[in-house]
Amino acid sequence: xxxxxxxxxxxxxxxxxxxxxxxxxxxxxxxxxxxxxxxxxxxxxxxxxxxxxxxxxxxxxxxxxxxxxxxxxxxxxxxxxxxxxxxxxxxxxxxxxxxxxxxxxxxxxxxxxxxxxxxxxxxxxxxxxxxxxxxxxxxxxxxxxxxxxxxxxxxxxxxxxxxxxxxxxxxxxxxxxxxxxxxxxxxxxxxxxxxxxxxxxxxxxxxxxxxxxxxxxxxxxxxxx
Amino acid sequence: xxxxxxxxxxxxxxxxxxxxxxxxxxxxxxxxxxxxxxxxxxxxxxxxxxxxxxxxxxxxxxxxxxxxxxxxxxxxxxxxxxxxxxxxxxxxxxxxxxxxxxxxxxxxxxxxxxxxxxxxxxxxxxxxxxxxxxxxxxxxxxxxxxxxxxxxxxxxxxxxxxxxxxxxxxxxxxxxxxxxxxxxxxxxxxxxxxxxxxxxxxxxxxxxxxxxxxxxxxxxxxxxxxxxxxxxxxxxxxxxxxxxxxxxxxxxxxxxxxxxxxxxxxxxxxxxxxxxxxxxxxxxxxxxxxxxxxxxxxxxxxxxxxxxxxxxxxxxxxxxxxxxxxxxxxxxxxxxxxxxxxxxxxxxxxxxxxxxxxxxxxxxxxxxxxxxxxxxxxxxxxxxxxxxxxxxxxxxxxxxxxxxxxxxxxxxxxxxxxxxxxxxxxxxxxxxxxxxxxxxxxxxxxxxxxxxxxxxxxxxxxxxxxxxxxxxxxxxxxxxxxxxxxxx
Numbered sequence: 001x002x003x004x005x006x007x008x009x010x011x012x013x014x015x016x017x018x019x020x021x022x023x024x025x026x027x028x029x030x031x032x033x034x035x036x037x038x039x040x041x042x043x044x045x046x047x048x049x050x051x052x053x054x055x056x057x058x059x060x061x062x063x064x065x066x067x068x069x070x071x072x073x074x075x076x077x078x079x080x081x082x083x084x085x086x087x088x089x090x091x092x093x094x095x096x097x098x099x100x101x102x103x104x105x106x107x108x109x110x111x112x113x114x115x116x117x118x119x120x121x122x123x124x125x126x127x128x129x130x131x132x133x134x135x136x137x138x139x140x141x142x143x144x145x146x147x148x149x150x151x152x153x154x155x156x157x158x159x160x161x162x163x164x165x166x167x168x169x170x171x172x173x174x175x176x177x178x179x180x181x182x183x184x185x186x187x188x189x190x191x192x193x194x195x196x197x198x199x200x201x202x203x204x205x206x207x208x209x210x211x212x213x214x215x216x217x218x219x220x221x222x223x224x225x
Numbered sequence: 226x227x228x229x230x231x232x233x234x235x236x237x238x239x240x241x242x243x244x245x246x247x248x249x250x251x252x253x254x255x256x257x258x259x260x261x262x263x264x265x266x267x268x269x270x271x272x273x274x275x276x277x278x279x280x281x282x283x284x285x286x287x288x289x290x291x292x293x294x295x296x297x298x299x300x301x302x303x304x305x306x307x308x309x310x311x312x313x314x315x316x317x318x319x320x321x322x323x324x325x326x327x328x329x330x331x332x333x334x335x336x337x338x339x340x341x342x343x344x345x346x347x348x349x350x351x352x353x354x355x356x357x358x359x360x361x362x363x364x365x366x367x368x369x370x371x372x373x374x375x376x377x378x379x380x381x382x383x384x385x386x387x388x389x390x391x392x393x394x395x396x397x398x399x400x401x402x403x404x405x406x407x408x409x410x411x412x413x414x415x416x417x418x419x420x421x422x423x424x425x426x427x428x429x430x431x432x433x434x435x436x437x438x439x440x441x442x443x444x445x446x447x448x449x450x451x452x453x454x455x456x457x458x459x460x461x462x463x464x465x466x467x468x469x470x471x472x473x474x475x476x477x478x479x480x481x482x483x484x485x486x487x488x489x490x491x492x493x494x495x496x497x498x499x500x501x502x503x504x505x506x507x508x509x510x511x512x513x514x515x516x517x518x519x520x521x522x523x524x525x526x527x528x529x530x531x532x533x534x535x536x537x538x539x540x541x542x543x544x545x546x547x548x549x550x551x552x553x554x555x556x557x558x559x560x561x562x563x564x565x566x567x568x569x570x571x572x573x574x575x576x577x578x579x580x581x582x583x584x585x586x587x588x589x590x591x592x593x594x595x596x597x598x599x600x601x602x603x604x605x606x607x608x609x610x611x612x613x614x615x616x617x618x619x620x621x622x623x624x625x626x627x628x629x630x631x632x633x634x635x636x637x638x639x640x641x642x643x644x645x646x647x648x649x650x651x652x653x654x655x656x657x658x659x660x661x662x663x664x665x666x667x668x669x670x671x672x673x674x675x676x677x678x679x680x681x682x683x684x685x686x687x688x689x690x691x692x693x694x695x696x697x698x699x700x701x702x703x704x705x706x707x708x709x710x711x712x713x
Contacts, residue, residue, distance in 0.1 A: 031686065033646075033686070034686055035619075035711045038621070038713065042620075065622050065710060066624065067621060068620065068621065069587070071620040071622075071710070078586055079584075080583070080584045080586060080600070095573055095574060101567045157713075158684075158685040159683075163656075166656065168655060169656035173713050
């Protein structure tokens with residue numbers, strides 16, 4: 001069982017290779033309304049007061065809601081762009097990646113639009129690396145077609161860790177994370193626990209005998225439900 | 226001077242009201258109301274007792290002042306020196322310019338005609354001094370003319386109110402039996418000096434009298450109009466696409482701004498079509514700018530929205546929302562300014578998608594989740610201080626809370642199972658409730674409270690549910706349940 005702890009480096013310092021580089025990452029979500037991928041992306045973005053450019057298309061906003069400033073963890077300014085077409089999302093993201101003073105760019109695109117092809121992702125990846133701004137593309141109801149994203153993740157929610165003080169309450173969130181294609185890192189599967197107070201993600205490789213899931217606190221709740 | 230606009234007919238008594246210490250007071254009254262005995266400064270409720278069919282509207286005092294300031298510049302057509310006088314007057318120094326309009330009497334007629342074309346009624350007077358003109362315009366005959374040597378004669382018959390004194394001093398003079406300006410002039414100067422030696426100008430009849438008679442100077446200090454930055458391009462023949470002319474126009478405009486040390490936050494492009502129609506196009510910026518490349522870039526996606534009709538032969542570009550901009554030295558290493566980059570990014574995004582699509586969320590002091598967050602246009606200035614949310618909030622909120630069908634064990638407790646978007650979710654764990662009461666100062670009466678639960682279903686999805694109301698609160702039937710957000 002391998003344990004990998006991902007600690008974010010402060011702004012301005014060189015990144016650990018293979019962990020959180022400034023490049024294009026793509027995250028596919030299991031269910032449309034599940035914000036686990038966003039939580040993971042936000043946790044991987046560098047800290048700081050630099051604003052975040054957040055671009056959403058219309059269907060994504062309708063189906064999965066909008067990011068709430070009160071819920072984005074450590075308060076950082078957000079610039080929201082709400083557009084209708086996927087081509088506009090890509091244009092806005094590219095414009096954002098020309099600007100070095102952003103803390104990150106997050107784009108949400110629903111489905112598999114024709115505008116989001118290999119060329120478009122390649123442009124995003126090159127611009128992101130040139131500007132030194134991390135870029136995340138969140139895909140919902142989408143197929144992992146050809147893409148130039150350097151890291152491609154598949155992320156879903158899992159029953160949360162036990163709450164330290166309350167047996168009935170959900171504790172620290174857990175996500176099932178699969179890195180299914182990466183240019184630098186080795187692909188793999190992990191179960192991540194997000195520590196909200198420290199804004200840190202702990203990755204634990206899943207074990208074969210499922211002991212991790214058995215102890216997550218949901219078993220005792222069946223009777224009450 | 227009264228603003229008429231689309232005012233009701235003159236035979237209906239109408240007053241404009243403003244807020245006073247004890248309820249609204251009359252700010253101004255029309256002729257019918259004045260004839261009914263209504264005086265400015267009295268309370269509206271009292272005046273309603275005098276005149277039951279009185280119409281009341283609220284006065285827009287700031288708007289009136291701004292309109293008067295514009296009128297000051299408009300009146301420069303008759304003479305070069307104009308200035309606003311108090312809240313309701315203009316002073317024009319027409320020395321040497323009356324003969325251009327055929328003498329003073331003809332000039333006054335011309336002014337009254339032009340003002341009435343604007344929908345304004347005016348009382349006009351010509352006098353050698355500011356104070357005499359003020360008094361004659363308000364208390365003298367219609368279109369009064371007053372020569373250099375007849376000031377004392379003409380002013381003598383006017384009431385002491387014409388001396389521009391405050392209310393207490395006018396009352397004092399009345400009590401002393403001095404009802405006209407002539408009576409004040411007849412009092413020996415020494416006695417007046419002794420009585421009002423320490424009084425300030427608005428309470429000092431002697432100084433005011435000296436000003437009106439020209440013994441004390443009162444010059445007209447004219448205000449300068451704000452400079453306009455407009456460039457235009459006249460074309461030899463009608464064209465359909467303005468893009469080739471825009472870079473040169475932006476260059477010219479930015480040259481002018483550079484020389485004046487100014488920057489602009491708004492640009493208006495106007496296109497005059499050959500068939501007489503006019504098209505406008507505006508772009509806004511988040512920071513003051515005079516960078517021609519950047520300004521031109523903002524128009525790039527917008528010029529195709531112009532309908533050229535049969536072509537156009539005149540293009541004008543005007544800068545608005547001006548402000549002073551310092552010349553900033555760029556970095557020696559060729560690096561660019563971060564704030565400037567961000568401002569330019571916001572400008573480009575807003576120019577393409579509009580300021581409703583590019584927003585900046587800010588937190589507001591409210592416990593109701595949808596009111597706790599407001600969206601400002603990204604190019605607007607952001608408030609420096611924002612409240613911090615008191616408890617844990619979900620990462621995502623839905624635009625409209627979605628109603629769910631719920632099974633529960635106890636009515637006040639959490640749901641055991643619910644159907645959302647045609648899928649059954651079984652509640653494995655929950656936290657809550659967190660009760661949020663309606664804001665009685667904003668909400669309609671009968672708004673129900675909300676009990677929020679953070680629930681986790683069997684597959685681990687964490688949702689924010691709320692129950693609207695209680696079974697026993699007597700505000701409608703059974704409470705309904707909604708999904709409002711999603712936790713990470």
